[in-house]
Amino acid sequence: MLLSLSWLREFVPYDGQVDELAHRLTMVGLEVEEIVRPFSHLSSLVVGRVMEKKPHPEADNLSLCTVDVGGSECLSIVCGAPNVARGQHVAVALEGAELPGGQVIRRTRIRGEDSQGMICSEAELELGQDAAWIMVLENDSEPGASLIRALNLEEYVLNIGVTPNRPDCLSVFGLAREVSAIFGLPLQKPSLNLQEDGFTDFSSEVQVVIDDPAGCPLYQARLISGCTVKPSPGWMRYRLLAAGVRPINNIVDVTNYIMLELGHPLHAFDRRLLEGAKIRVARAEEGYRFTPLDNQERGLNARDLLIWDENKPIALAGVMGGANTEINNESTEVLLECAVFDPLSIRQTARRLGLHSESSFRFERGVDQLGAPFSLDRAAQLMGELGSGRVARGVARSEPRPYSPVQVMFRRSRANSLLALDVDREYCSRLFSSLGCQVGEEEGDGFKVTVPSYRPDLSREVDLIEEIGRIYGLDRTPEHLPRVQKSLHQEEQNQEYEFCSRIKAWAAGLGLQEVINYSFVGMADLDLLGLPQEGRVRVFNPLSEDQDVMRLHLIPGLLYALRQNLGKGNTRLRLFETARSFKEDKNLETGVRENNRLALLLYGSRYRMHWPYTEADADFYDLKGLVEHLLQVFADDPGKFAEHNEHPYLNPCASCSIQGRHLGFLGRVRREIAVTCKARKDIWFADLDLDALHVVFSSVQPRFQPLPRYPVVKRDMTLAAPLNLGYASVLEIVHSARVPILEDAALVDIYYPQDRQEKKLTLRLTYRHPERTLQDREVDAEQQRLADLLQKKLPVGFP
């Protein structure tokens, strides 16, 4: 809402600083976002007086003017407007001045004649639409004076962010009420001096029929006849311009002016384009088509409320009038509408049609039904005055749902306890009165408050308590730390945040860098990765195609981060992200399974690229090492890894599981996908289920074991195995032998002989007896038993 300070002062005598006003409004919840001087772009213009006018010797349509701009010498200015005349006071742009359109005025020669400035039209100053004629000022201003001072445009405008609960502040008068309450200043209502004319009562001429009382509790109309449509006078146009509304003509401008002044949207129809003697308010029908003032035909449905004449719809109620009955330059008879519509209905129509107007904005928030007659009368009076028309006697109206006053019980104790204040009855009563409320007799420690019809936001006691806080100043209320109480028997605690924090600390501690990516990606990203169609969670109204589906896997975001970094010359990455994946699951309340996951990405050199590290790229075992470290730290379990050949975007790829729970996959991003990130090296990537790991983590509790007292015996065992024999199968056999004194088996070396026909694995077996020192021969026997078993079960030999 743009509030012009001079307009405000018509209703409340505020004479303080504009900054102070802005601050106080902000501190009562009417945030002043900006203080602007709407006509400051005209500050370099001055008033000039045309002293002499001669025809241009070389051009019929140009004049040579001598203009007094207050200096010692007059300027000579070439002017092309037909209306320029001697004795006129005009707006002059001097050499060096910049016009609103960006044009800088220079001394020039026009067809051989000097021109030392420019006499401006309203259009050039963006003060009106007239571009052909120059702007002629009242004759009372001194040549050389500032134009904006001469036009009384030295104006401040406050740009106020009005919250949706305060429709009453969407008008100058509404804001004046607030200013009056804040500063304790008297409030002056806008003047009304309506002269009705004619013998017949307009209400007998036109009948208002409301088919939908809930949609339209009040409809009223007046007739202004014999009008002349023309531009509004300057004062009105400038006010509208300052408020951000484009002036159109004296009829339409009055409707806008009253809407800005009193907050009630109005509409003017050309009476002669209305058929019959009936105005009807009724819903549209499915499939009906209607063309509003913007001349774009729109399809309607049965929920859209329309205004009809006898035969046709003439307006989208509360949203926009129809093109078919628009005021035009030939209109003389104006039917002026001032109605109240159901906010929800207006909102639905405006939203569905994408047709948001100043009018729908106010109806959606609620207009003042009791104030409507005043708005109508004041608008009719002004229209009669500016259009030289006569306001017909009487009002055509129907009010199927009259406004019923709202009474709210207010308890002082409740207010004082919620706001931590100690305000007395007198204070509260005075405060409510200043806001237009009627305060009833004392009841208990409070009283009944009848709220004004323009405050739909005050319907409950707590709303009144808020008013106390708002006007008293929330910033002045006391403050202290609360005593936080908890139930002794706490409900189950949510550990998700804490677990994810631990994971993040682990990852950062291991030298990984955390990234955060958007949760949505493009369908094409998922297609490229070969992910299935089913289960995808699509965004119904995405901002763009590359954000139209939720992440099914975390990988697209990390590949995006990789691509961005490669583009910026960062060629070594060790990234992690914890985020949720989203998959459709109709059995859940939200229809979506959200799964916390951990993604790891390694790219480029294994080590920092400086001495004493040697150069080598990260490989599968760097990635697997991280995953194994994770499992050891969070589950004290080595996990199980198995080759997986069907992964959509990883190859080679291993699946990872722990204690029977599948955790995820790790491997190399397929080449055809890697190239889309401009990656020249292998991308190693893991995507693991943190929720599953969390379950295991929560079930693991360290249990103390007595420390061993007897020494270990270590024996190495080298076996020759075919190249394709997995190490896991060797370990499995070793463990399956259930050698009670075998404490540990670790791989210490793999050797590939030159011919590469086989590999030699060296295991280090650690033996220990809990209760005594082992004898060589018993270790020999067990070592032999293991060797025999391995040879029996696997194609291995002992070189």
Add this chain to the structure above:
Amino acid sequence: MSSAQEINASLKSLIQEFEEILDQASSLQEVEEARVAFLGRKGRLAGIMSKLPGLDPHDRPQAGRTANQVKSELNRLLEDKKKVLETKSRSVQDTGFDPSLPGRIPDVGSLHPVTRVVQDICNIFVGLGFDIVTGPEVETDFYNFEALNLPPGHPARDMQDTLYITESLVLRTHTSPLQIRTMEKRSPPLAAIAPGKVYRRDSDLTHTPMFHQIEGFLVDTRVSMADLRGTLTAFAQRIFDPGVKIRFRPSFFPFTEPSAEVDISCVMCQGRGRVHDGTACRVCKETGWVEVLGCGMIDPEVFLQVGYDPEEYTGFAFGLGVERVAMLKYGINDLRMFFENDLKFLNQFIQAGHR
């Protein structure tokens, strides 16, 4: 048969000879050879000592003592020489020692600035006694809007541009649904904060379609505005600095009444509106204040939605934007950097610990 004098003399000369040989020795190998020759089982000292039993019993103890003294003297000379040689050889080996060369520094990881700020904020509130709760990012219309006193068609729904999944499912536009979910699951008194991702259909210089919020709420009997103000003042002073001022401006949220926006004194210009060189502060646009969060006393409608008696219970709630706090705390001037994940950005947040 040797006399005691002879033995004594040869013992004494051993020391001198040994000294001379060691002087000549330039390697541990030579020292070892000398040791074997003098102190070995068949060495010179052993040879002399083997003659002791032939001495007059009267002279034997004196000769034995002398022999032992000589032996320990020889050993001392031997060890000294060894030490000298070892020190020498070590300094030869270590000529490349240079402590200014880089060590094998393990990789240095980092937490995203958003995570750092979330953790800082959560730590502050956990310290004040709040629990941490989480909830779904795809949320029902009921939890995201309706239960928060935002029925369908409410103009306040326009305050947040919503990304929809279906007609009744949205990407949560705020973390406020956690108020409802937590109040449904638990009973008062309760105090919790809910960090998480939120989504809006908005993307420009100052908006990203995904960002992070932290919701906080406390419900008990007789909770007042003073509790809310105190909590947020404590929070602002701990997350920024103890001198920061906060300002409560009345505002509107459908799920709180009274509602307020909270500004802090601008951390860039210390609330002066102008930075040190006198130019206008761009962070607070010369106002000296920057908005950091919205808050209020929980609306009775919300309590009715979860079956709490609004006459018995009151509470407060607040919601703050994490990126906003991070921008102010670290002086980040471009919101979009948070989600570009440029290492040159992330590397600026490797320092461990919090202020």
